[in-house]
Amino acid sequence: MDLGLNGKVAIVSASSKGLGKACALGLAREGAKVVICARNKDELEKAKTEIENETNNDVLSIQADVTNYDDVKKLVKSTVEKFGTVHILVTNAGGPPAGYFENFSDDDWENAFRLNFMSTVRLIREVLPYMKSQNWGRIINITSVTVKQPIDNLILSNAIRMSVIGLAKTLSLQLAKYNILINNVAPGYTLTDRVKFVIEQRAKDTGKTFDEVKSELAKDIPLGRLAEPEELANVVVFLASERASYITGATIPVDGGWIKGVY
Ligand SMILES: NC(=O)c1ccc[n+]([C@@H]2O[C@H](COP(=O)([O-])OP(=O)(O)OC[C@H]3O[C@@H](n4cnc5c(N)ncnc54)[C@H](OP(=O)(O)O)[C@@H]3O)[C@@H](O)[C@H]2O)c1
Known part of the structure; x- marks a missing residue:
């Protein structure tokens, strides 16, 4: 199947390692022009070199903290300066700390909100004008199985990631007329x-x-x-592609069957 990703411009946030890097590599393998970011410059440059060497594609790396709005703006602006637009956005960030309700202060809750919710809101806000003007866009949010089945000691993840699902479902209704499709993936243990x-x-x-x-x-x-990170990336790459043209507002688990509920 030709995924139609050749030449598409893709931003993958939080992508010097792990799931984000696997998604960036997967998109680059399909010929997309990929933009990666992370806070640690050395790890970011290592990932850039690795993806470039494997795919022969030009990768743009921008040192950025997704909890900082100026950094998010810089990430999108630099992408447009180099590649002209943005077709695909994969939102990812670090995970909030593990713990129980009694362990967390207001600051902890607000930090988790900034890390996993506001980063998604701001990344989407900055790319939307480009996607709307070209009448084409794919947004994929990396969340967690915790949005379908809570994990006992991950209360911050269980609670805050649900807001990303609500955001994406609402936006899927409003962005469909621009041919912008937005979905979530819910990785299990990877x-x-x-x-x-x-x-x-x-x-x-x-x-x-x-x-x-x-x-x-x-x-x-x-x-x-x-799971191996590539197994999550394969689903993200498909959702980012031309071929995933009739899927929006969905949350797709990639969990080896771990979630026990039906929906
Ligand atoms: N792996 C799993 O089993 C699993 C399952 C469910 C959900 N998740 C979620 O998926 C996400 C990625 O997990 P992972 O396992 O791939 O983690 P990872 O291997 O630790 O990689 C995290 C990546 O995100 C970057 N990052 C972290 N915080 C950032 C920030 N504020 N701004 C920019 N970049 C940032 C890191 O680079 P720097 O540290 O240099 O910034 C690194 O490149 C997390 O939210 C995690 O909770 C993971």
């Missing part, structure tokens, strides 16, 4: 640096091996294993 770190910590705390802890996590996953 072997990124962040998850490897969590497994290492748990192994250290419990005296178990890395593989033992990984197997314990996999016990609740019908497919019996954690």
